[in-house]
Amino acid sequence: xxxxxxxxxxxxxxxxxLTLFISLFIFLLQFIWKYIDDLVGKGLDFWVITELLFYSTxxxxxxxxxxxxxxxxxMLFGNMGENNELLAFKSAGVPLLKIMFxxxxxxxxxxxGAFFFSNIVMPYASLKTRSMIKDIQDTRPxxxxxxxxxxxxxxxxxxxxxxxxxxxxxxxxxxxxxxxxQKGNRIVNLADSGMMYTSPEKDYMVLELFHGSQYxxxxxxxxxxxxxxxxFERHFYEKETILLGLEGFGLKRxxxxxxxxxxxxxxxxxLSFTIDSLGKNLSKREFxxxxxxxxxxxxxxxxxxxxxxxxSKAIQVINTDxxxxxxxxxxxxxxxxxxxxxxxxxxNYTENTHQDLDxxxxxxxxxxxxxxxxxxxxxxxFILFFIGAxxxxxxxxxxxxxxxxxxxxxxxxxxxxxxxxxxxxxxxxISAFWGMWISALVLFPIGMFLTYKASVDSVILDKxxxxxxxxxxxxxxxxxxxxxxxxxxxxxxxxxx
Numbered sequence: 001x002x003x004x005x006x007x008x009x010x011x012x013x014x015x016x017x018l019t020l021f022i023s024l025f026i027f028l029l030q031f032i033w034k035y036i037d038d039l040v041g042k043g044l045d046f047w048v049i050t051e052l053l054f055y056s057t058x059x060x061x062x063x064x065x066x067x068x069x070x071x072x073x074x075m076l077f078g079n080m081g082e083n084n085e086l087l088a089f090k091s092a093g094v095p096l097l098k099i100m101f102x103x104x105x106x107x108x109x110x111x112x113g114a115f116f117f118s119n120i121v122m123p124y125a126s127l128k129t130r131s132m133i134k135d136i137q138d139t140r141p142x143x144x145x146x147x148x149x150x151x152x153x154x155x156x157x158x159x160x161x162x163x164x165x166x167x168x169x170x171x172x173x174x175x176x177x178x179x180x181x182q183k184g185n186r187i188v189n190l191a192d193s194g195m196m197y198t199s200p201e202k203d204y205m206v207l208e209l210f211h212g213s214q215y216x217x218x219x220x221x222x223x224x225x226x227x228x229x230x231x232f233e234r235h236f237y238e239k240e241t242i243l244l245g246l247e248g249f250g251l252k253r254x255x256x257x258x259x260x261x262x263x264x265x266x267x268x269x270x271l272s273f274t275i276d277s278l279g280k281n282l283s284k285r286e287f288x289x290x291x292x293x294x295x296x297x298x299x300x301x302x303x304x305x306x307x308x309x310x311x312s313k314a315i316q317v318i319n320t321d322x323x324x325x326x327x328x329x330x331x332x333x334x335x336x337x338x339x340x341x342x343x344x345x346x347x348n349y350t351e352n353t354h355q356d357l358d359x360x361x362x363x364x365x366x367x368x369x370x371x372x373x374x375x376x377x378x379x380x381x382f383i384l385f386f387i388g389a390x391x392x393x394x395x396x397x398x399x400x401x402x403x404x405x406x407x408x409x410x411x412x413x414x415x416x417x418x419x420x421x422x423x424x425x426x427x428x429x430i431s432a433f434w435g436m437w438i439s440a441l442v443l444f445p446i447g448m449f450l451t452y453k454a455s456v457d458s459v460i461l462d463k464x465x466x467x468x469x470x471x472x473x474x475x476x477x478x479x480x481x482x483x484x485x486x487x488x489x490x491x492x493x494x495x496x497x
Contacts, residue, residue, distance in 0.1 A: 004089075005102035008076075008194050012103055014121070015072040023064035023071075024057055031056050038136055052132045058125035062373075066115060066380045067411050069107065073388030074395075074403035081396030096455045100389055107385045111378040118374045119267050127265040145171065145196070156180045157244060169195055174209060186217040191240070205244040212237060263370040271371045278364045285360065289353045292344070361428050368432035369425055380414065386447035390454030410443075417442050 032039070032053075039049070082088045089099055145151055150160045157180075162173035171194045178187035191212030199206050213236045259265055266274065327335065387410055395402055418439040425435025 004420050004468055006103050007105060008099070011108070012072060012076050015075045015412055016068055019071040019302060020064055020068035024060055024065045027060040027063055028053065028057055031060065032048070035133065038133065044136065052129070055125045055128040055132065058121060059129055062118065062122070062377050065408070066384045066414065069110070070384040070388040070411055071403060071407040073385050074392040074407050076261050077389050077392030078395055078397045078403050096393060103389065107382060112380045114381055115374065115378040118377050123265045123267055127259055130259050171196060189213045207242040207244060209240040209242065210238065263367045266370065268371065270372055271367055275364065275367050275371060276362070278367060282360045282364060286357060289357070293349065358428070362426060365426055365428055365432055369422055369436055372432055372436035376436050376440065383440060383443045383447050384414065386451055387443060390450040393454040394450065414439050
């Protein structure tokens with residue numbers, strides 16, 4: 001049995017790491033495509049991009065790991081079934097669960113490791129990824145000039161173009177306002193065309209202008225500014241080079257502590273403390289809003305009575321309708337207007353309070369969801385193994401053909417159910433527990449059913465078995481129909497006689 005266990009472990013680890021690498025690569029391509037506009041043209045250092053991809057890859061492990069376990073399990077047991085190795089083991093009296101035993105131990109270890117990874121590594125990786133993306137988005141070493149719009153990202157310059165050739169990088173109809181002397185729009189450059197690029201040292205933005213002219217006003221003392229005529233000078237050029245300083249436009253690392261209170265950057269201990277604090281604050285806010293609505297709005301008194309007179313008099317029941325009828329017409333209208341204003345005030349207060357409580361509740365749900373996510377990743381790895389292993393033994397197909405198709409179907413089922421439950425929980429329609437564990441509750445019976453069917457050698461994917469099943473149902477329906485028709489004929493004969 002030790003040789004069998006060693007063989008199974010060696011046969012499983014190869015496809016597992018391969019599928020994990022492929023899954024991470026596919027999800028990483030999706031990440032790059034999402035942020036491609038923020039990465040291209042920034043002049044980023046190779047190590048900065050490598051660091052970003054490394055941390056983003058760590059963030060993608062919770063999606064890639066269950067997929068890798070599912071696919072590698074189907075591939076391994078599909079290959080064993082296709083080569084009749086499972087049949088040989090079962091003929092020797094080794095049941096399926098005993099064959100799976102070393103892999104169950106391995107998957108248990110991976111699930112435990114996934115929990116610690118989700119609790120320790122994921123918050124740090126999420127913090128680094130979020131911080132680096134924000135830093136890169138704020139980096140502007142090269143401007144993305146848009147036709148017809150003035151760009152003022154470079155200090156002391158306003159630039160506008162009317163056209164741009166994306167292939168040749170040529171700019172057309174360029175207008176530049178030079179504010180280096182800080183005296184307004186005194187220097188203007190107009191050019192038919194030009195090019196903009198970063199210097200090799202990344203210190204300057206080089207702007208080459210072709211077939212243009214420069215206008216510059218000349219300072220002269222004048223006592224009457226209202227009617228003053230300001231002289232200017234103009235010169236034409238075939239080519240002009242302007243160096244634009246890029247100080248402060250490189251990649252700057254901001255303080256990462258601004259993200260530390262986000263729920264994705266916390267471990268279990270921090271999440272538990274935050275959930276407790278947010279829950280207490282929410283309960284306190286609900287209690288205060290109820291009391292405020294009750295005592296300051298519902299039991300509202302405009303005339304404050306003297307405390308001694310108030311306590312000395314006995315409480316009397318007053319008929320408000322008869323009291324209102326005794327008032328003069330003007331006071332009745334005034335009371336109605338006052339009541340309407342009170343009602344509107346209470347309505348606005350209720351709506352604002354409801355929005356505030358709803359927002360607080362949604363934030364509390366996000367922290368609870370993240371708390372449960374630390375455990376759902378480990379449980380998903382365990383369940384998907386018990387789906388993939390028996391399913392591979394049933395379909396008996398190895399390689400990357402049928403296993404990939406089947407694993408994608410089950411992974412999509414797991415992913416769609418998880419995302420749906422999480423979204424409903426975020427909106428507060430169900431608790432965070434049910435929202436995050438609904439995928440496990442759906443897939444767990446499927447895994448147990450497939451494991452049982454594979455253990456008893458049930459051919460649930462055999463077409464002939466289903467054909468026989470439906471033929472039996474059809475024959476049963478035909479017999480029932482024939483008996484029903486026979487009974488009708490006998491009833492008609494009895495009525496005729």
